[in-house]
Amino acid sequence: MVLNDQQIAGMDKAQRTALMNSITGYKPLNLLGTISANGRPNVCIVSSVFHMGSNPALLGMIMRPPRPNNDSLCNIRDTRSYTLNNVTADHYREAHQTSASYPSGVSEFEQCGLEEYYHEDHKAPFVASSFIKIGLEVAQIIDIELNGTTLVIGKVVHVIINDNVVGEDGSIDHVIANSLAGSGLDGYFQPRLLDRLTYAKPDKPVKSLIGEDDH
């Protein structure tokens, strides 16, 4: 199948949305925790979080154009505080349910059966059952005029994580953390490790870091 931009623009809306939401590959899944200026918590599933830098530790996130009942971005603009929490195989249904359009001010924590967790010095709520809890403060908000989305860049100010999910090299083992990957708008996937490879250099072939390198 070969499609050009005019054919894409002419597609059925649901088909185009499904295609474009799945075309980039597997997506990281996180629960975005926020709180309003007057203390009402909010949580919703997001699949658009990405690494932007390690020092300072910055994560990016794309927010959809403002809609009714969509409190997360308002809360982030008001409080400058938010959290990202990994979606696990134990609570992916509750996580998916947070994407429903609840009335403004209603807590999806309560409605969807997810427990809040508060940490001293961090305003926004974490998700208690997530093994990876990241507390962020807004570093920069960029409005994307092309299509009305918003890029929120956050500085990581808290990491709350089970010791057993962090490897010797500092990296997180998402299999132990029970993290899921997403695809499209409704697919939940459990990855298994295929390989870890050595740092690539021009003058030698990469090798496997796990087990025997016999393939």
Next chain:
Amino acid sequence: MVLNDQQIAGMDKAQRTALMNSITGYKPLNLLGTISANGRPNVCIVSSVFHMGSNPALLGMIMRPPRPNNDSLCNIRDTRSYTLNNVTADHYREAHQTSASYPSGVSEFEQCGLEEYYHEDHKAPFVASSFIKIGLEVAQIIDIELNGTTLVIGKVVHVIINDNVVGEDGSIDHVIANSLAGSGLDGYFQPRLLDRLTYAKPDKPVKSLIGEDDH
């Protein structure tokens, strides 16, 4: 383990880099194809591609601060054309090898054993062995002053894809497309489908779209 921003800033650099590159969860893996103004092709693996919109179809990508021998962003600025191609279980070693720092002007296609594929009307090269080939034109380039990275926003102008990887609803089946997910800087993962869930509504619980919903 609980870390605050000062403790993160004080971490060993390699540990912090490993932690921050893995903390967001599983990442989509793509091969970025570009070509210089004078016709030299370039390909490198990227894990920072994300959905920004379906109509117009826009994808975002974060590029690291400019380094020596790093031609991709220069090529994109010069030609306004690039491609994204899924990383598969069949060529993940070759894909990883493209992250080595080859001298400027050397083609990683040739050095790493990946074959170019050219499509009429699209300047930048695709990766022949990828089942999902996306051709993009620059829509906007935003320099992020916070840390010297660059956000490249591309409009999808070509999709070249095997028919069998597209489902009835228009979404891509990444298991059939043989796509891998990444974690950190060196981990390659093969996801398996855990579940697909119904569109979430406030007044009813989500259900599974696959098999019997008995859990």
